[in-house]
Amino acid sequence: QVQLVESGGGLVQAGGSLRLSCAASGRGFGNVVGWFRQAPGKEREFVAALMWTGTNTYYADSVKGRFAISRDNAKITVYLQLASLKPEDTAVYYCATKNGAAYYSDYTTYSSWGQGTQVTVSS
Numbered sequence: 001q002v003q004l005v006e007s008g009g010g011l012v013q014a015g016g017s018l019r020l021s022c023a024a025s026g027r028g029f030g031n032v033v034g035w036f037r038q039a040p041g042k043e044r045e046f047v048a049a050l051m052w053t054g055t056n057t058y059y060a061d062s063v064k065g066r067f068a069i070s071r072d073n074a075k076i077t078v079y080l081q082l083a084s085l086k087p088e089d090t091a092v093y094y095c096a097t098k099n100g101a102a103y104y105s106d107y108t109t110y111s112s113w114g115q116g117t118q119v120t121v122s123s
Helices: none
Strands: 002-007 010-013 018-026 032-038 045-052 058-059 067-072 075-083 090-099 116-120
Touching: 002 090, 018 090, 018 116, 032 075, 032 116, 045 067, 045 075, 045 116, 058 067, 075 090
Parallel strands: 010 116
Antiparallel strands: 002 018, 018 075, 032 045, 032 090, 045 058, 067 075, 090 116
């Protein structure tokens, strides 16, 4: 079993930046680590993903060029750097992991989730 703990959320003004962290314990990350977000009244949506081994990264069009996903193998931690934040980025951000690489943007395929961290962007 893997335990995921997110941190780093907060309140920031539009145009600002935040760095979210997702630390894994237990058996560690699976092959794929994804970040998702969910705003009130909306479905959970894909933000970014990376392969725990290898260099491939993937982004939703809405965050491409503004967000960056990275990892620290030694700390068993995945980061999501958020920049040029907009009010519409306001949501609870979750990290998740799974073993299969297919359908990395589909939240229903992920087996392990963190508790989420709130990001609020004020205008």
